[in-house]
Amino acid sequence: MLAVLNSQRALFRRSCSFSTRTMSTHAHLADDCIFCKIIRGQIPSFKLVETDKSFAFMDIDPLSPGHSLVIPKYHAEFFHQVPDEYLADALPVAKKIAAASNLKQYNVLQNNGKLANQAVPHVHFHIIPKPNEEQGLGVRWKPIGMSKDDVQKVYEETKKNLQ
Numbered sequence: 001m002l003a004v005l006n007s008q009r010a011l012f013r014r015s016c017s018f019s020t021r022t023m024s025t026h027a028h029l030a031d032d033c034i035f036c037k038i039i040r041g042q043i044p045s046f047k048l049v050e051t052d053k054s055f056a057f058m059d060i061d062p063l064s065p066g067h068s069l070v071i072p073k074y075h076a077e078f079f080h081q082v083p084d085e086y087l088a089d090a091l092p093v094a095k096k097i098a099a100a101s102n103l104k105q106y107n108v109l110q111n112n113g114k115l116a117n118q119a120v121p122h123v124h125f126h127i128i129p130k131p132n133e134e135q136g137l138g139v140r141w142k143p144i145g146m147s148k149d150d151v152q153k154v155y156e157e158t159k160k161n162l163q
Contacts, residue, residue, distance in 0.1 A: 030075040035122040039073055048097055053089035056097055063128050064135035066101050070094045070125040077121040078112050094125050105130040107137040 029036035037043045039055045046058035048068060059067040070093050072086035079087075094108055109126040111118040130136035146154075 028074040030122075033075055033120075033122050035071050035120055035124065036075050039071070049093050051089055051093060053086045054093045056093050059126070063137055064131055066103070066127075066129040067136075068097055068101075068127045070097070070127070072123055074123075076123050077118075079110060079123055080112075082123050090125055094127055097127050101127075101129065103127075103129050105136075107139070109137060 029039060034043065038045045038057065046060075047055070048058065049056040049070075053073050054070055055073055056068060056070040059069055070090050072082050072090055074082055074086045076082045098106060098108075107126070107128045107130060109128060110124070112123075126137075128137045
C-alpha cells in the first residue's frame with residue numbers, strides 16, 4: 001500500500017505540459033497531465049464531486065484532514081487561461097465541499113506558476129481545513145513596503161490593460 005501511495009505522490013509531483021497532440025476523448029484535456037488522467041479515470045482518486053466542467057477529489061498528500069482539490073475539466077496551466085464557464089463552475093463546487101465538510105476555518109488556495117508554488121501545471125483550487133496552528137496552510141504576509149506613488153503607477157497600468 002505504501003508503494004502505491006508513494007507512486008501516486010510521485011505522479012502528482014511530475015510536471016505536465018500542454019500537448020498539441022490529439023487530446024483523447026475529452027477535447028480540453030492533455031494526454032500527459034496527471035490531473036487530466038484523474039478526470040479521465042486513468043488514475044484512481046477519492047472523487048468527491050463531478051460536474052460537466054469540474055472534478056473534485058481528496059488530496060493524497062494533505063496539509064490537514066479533509067484537504068481536497070477542485071480542478072476544471074479544461075487543461076490550462078494558468079488561471080487566466082481557463083474559460084469563464086469552467087471557472088464559474090469550480091467555485092460553487094468548492095463551496096459545496098467546504099459546507100459538506102463542516103469546516104469552521106479553512107483556506108481556498110489557487111497558485112499560478114512554479115514561483116507561486118504550483119506543483120501541478122493544471123489549474124486547481126485547494127480547500128484546506130485549518131483545524132489548529134499545526135495543520136493546514138501556514139500563511140505569513142510579508143508586505144514589500146511600496147510607496148503610494150508606486151501603487152498608483154501599478155494601478156494605472158492595470159486599469160489601462162483592463163480596457
